[in-house]
Amino acid sequence: MGLAVSGGPDSLALLLLAHAAMPGNIAVLSIDHGLRLEANNEVALVEGICLQLGVPFTGVRVDVGPGNVQAKARDARYAALARWAQEDGVGAIATAHHADDQAETLLMRLARGSGMAGLAGVRSWSSLPNSDIPLIRPLLWARKGELEALVGDAGILAVNDPSNSNRAFDRVRVRDHLAKHDWLDAEALASSAGHLAEGWRALEWYAELDWAEMVAPDPDAAVQPALQYCVNVPRTIQIETVCRIIAELGGRVTRSEAGRAADRLWRGNNASIGGVLAMAGVEKVAKVGVEMRVWRFSPEPPRNAH
Structure with a gap:
């Protein structure tokens, strides 16, 4: 199992949990997107933790193209993960998306008028873009605070990415809105996204049947x-x-x-x-x-x- 670990509390919690559950069967990739001077030190932090745990580690630097910074960084990250998986024989990739991420994603897509596929939110499993490498998200059940506490209890000082508080990004504004309004329950929103994902899987099944029965040369x-x-x-x-x-x-x-x-x-x-x-x-x-x-x-x- 390959883990994408940035040095933030979410991905470090993923590393600790995976090491406890699958000792000897995980490896880590940490990516420097070249967007902040501190990123190189953050990759080194992850490398040091992996060394202590005896987990194989790879660090890479990627180039992020012009345009939407967060979207381009995600594309570069997934491409690097796919290359690493293919070159090192990694069977699947796990990321640290959690329930708060899911709630934020659902609200953002509702605000944009997304269809059913978008409202299904962050999938618990899919494939890396342009590949057949499984991409899993095993922490969608967990709250961000729980993951931060786990890392703190392990005596690890996680990285604080300043982009996570930059209100120029839609996700940060949605995150702030959730924090200010307690009637918007992140767990309930994440649960709704899960129900929508189940509905979307049913539609995908129906579409597969439509293709098989109703499309022909x-x-x-x-x-x-x-x-x-x-x-x-x-x-x-x-x-x-x-x-x-x-x-x-x-x-x-x-x-x-x-x-x-x-x-x-x-x-x-x-x-x-x-x-x-x-x-x-x-x-x-x-x-x-x-x-x-x-x-x-x-x-x-x-x-x-x-």
């Missing part, structure tokens, strides 16, 4: 490869299937874009999305014996150059 299309989709499901499932069709044909779209395209197609209009042409129609479908909406997808033909 379209051999008559002028441009290949092409797919046809017999549509008879709620809009949420349509969006997931349209996203998958576009990906299968070499494109990539957001759920919002797929939703707008699905709405056009449902009204009988064609749509262009992610380099794919989608054509709406109604046909009698032989395998069910009734007329259905049938959407046909194929790569957009190349445009004539003048």
Whole structure:
């Protein structure tokens, strides 16, 4: 098991708990994002703790691209974790996301009008982006205060990242709001996110069934490869299937874009999305014996150059 450990109280608690539960079966990666002068010392702190515990340690420096600092740092961090896992034969990666993180994430996504997938919050398990390496979050049940107390009781002085109190970041403002209003219970919010995640898993199962039963190659299309989709499901499932069709044909779209395209197609209009042409129609479908909406997808033909 590979652990992502920054030197903050949450990830240090993850290290202590994992070492107690899986002695001899964990390794640690600590990342310097190059955003603060203190980061190098923080990586050294984690290395020293790992040395005391007898845990294999790797430290790396990454470059964070321009743009949204927190998002770019996360992308660089996950890419570094994937490389490390592949090079060192790590079976899975664990991070220290906890119940307070989950509550903050749910409130942030509610404020942004996120759909079901976003409101499902931080998943207890998934995969590292662009890989099949399992990514698990075993501490979603724990409160931040509990993790801080565990580290303090071990006599360890954790790192205090100043970005955690920088109100320029949405998450910090949401965290402050939760602290000021005790009627907003972080555990209850995290529990709601968990229920939403269960609902989302059910929708994913339904979307998988829709893909298997209602999507097929379209051999008559002028441009290949092409797919046809017999549509008879709620809009949420349509969006997931349209996203998958576009990906299968070499494109990539957001759920919002797929939703707008699905709405056009449902009204009988064609749509262009992610380099794919989608054509709406109604046909009698032989395998069910009734007329259905049938959407046909194929790569957009190349445009004539003048």
